[in-house]
Amino acid sequence: MSATTITLQKVKPTEADALLAISKRTFFDFFGPLNKPENMEAYAVTAFTPQKIQSELDNPDSEFYFALINDQITGYLKLNFKNAQTEFQDPKAMEVERIYVSVDHHKKNIGKQLLHFALNMALQKQMDYIWLGVWEHNHNAIGFYQHNGFEVFSNHEFWMGDDRQNDLLMKKIL
Incomplete structure (x- = not known):
């Protein structure tokens, strides 16, 4: 499996529509087959609105980055600092709230490049650790993060429509 080289570009507030499109598409591509359609739609009503994406982009303690191949958006990353976590x-911590890659670009090591970018960002900002949440049934992602030095340290529940689900919280000490 060879790596496809990506370019990372910080998402500008004027690119909210493109961010909303890749956010919704990648979320539904991955989680849609694993959840009831009505729960996905109930979640999307609040999670994927232009107003929510714009407010996240406008937060000075959050940063979004597009993963680009030949100027095409193939995925994205969201980092949270301070009160945005x-x-x-x-x-002294940085949260990786989202790493998503388009289905047609899976198996190209794009997620690995996004994670390494996040780790380097945390090191540059002299963070003590980096952390993230991952759905307990996303075994590939859990293995990926463990392979990259993350360990489970807690969990939290969240609602997908009327379905109570659980995220494992994982961190890596820097």
Whole structure:
């Protein structure tokens, strides 16, 4: 399996529509077959709105990056710092809230490049650790993060429509 080289580009506030499109598409491509359609739609009503994406882009403690191949968006990354973190708001930690790659670009090591970018960003910002949440049934992602030095340290529940689900919280000490 050879790596496809990507270009990373920080998402600008004016690119909210493109971010919304890749966010919704990648989320539905991955989680849609694993969840009831009505639960996916119930989640999407609040998670994938232009207003929510714009507010996330406007947050000075969050950063989004597009993964590009030949100027085409193939995936994206969301990093949270300080109070933008979804759980701990630890000023010496960085959260990787989202890493998504388009289905047609899986198996090209794009996720690995996005994660390594995040790790380098955390090191540059002199963070003590990097953390993320991953759905307990996403065994490929859990293995990927473990292979890259992350360990489970907690969990949290969330709702996908009327289905209570569980994320494993994983971190890597830097």
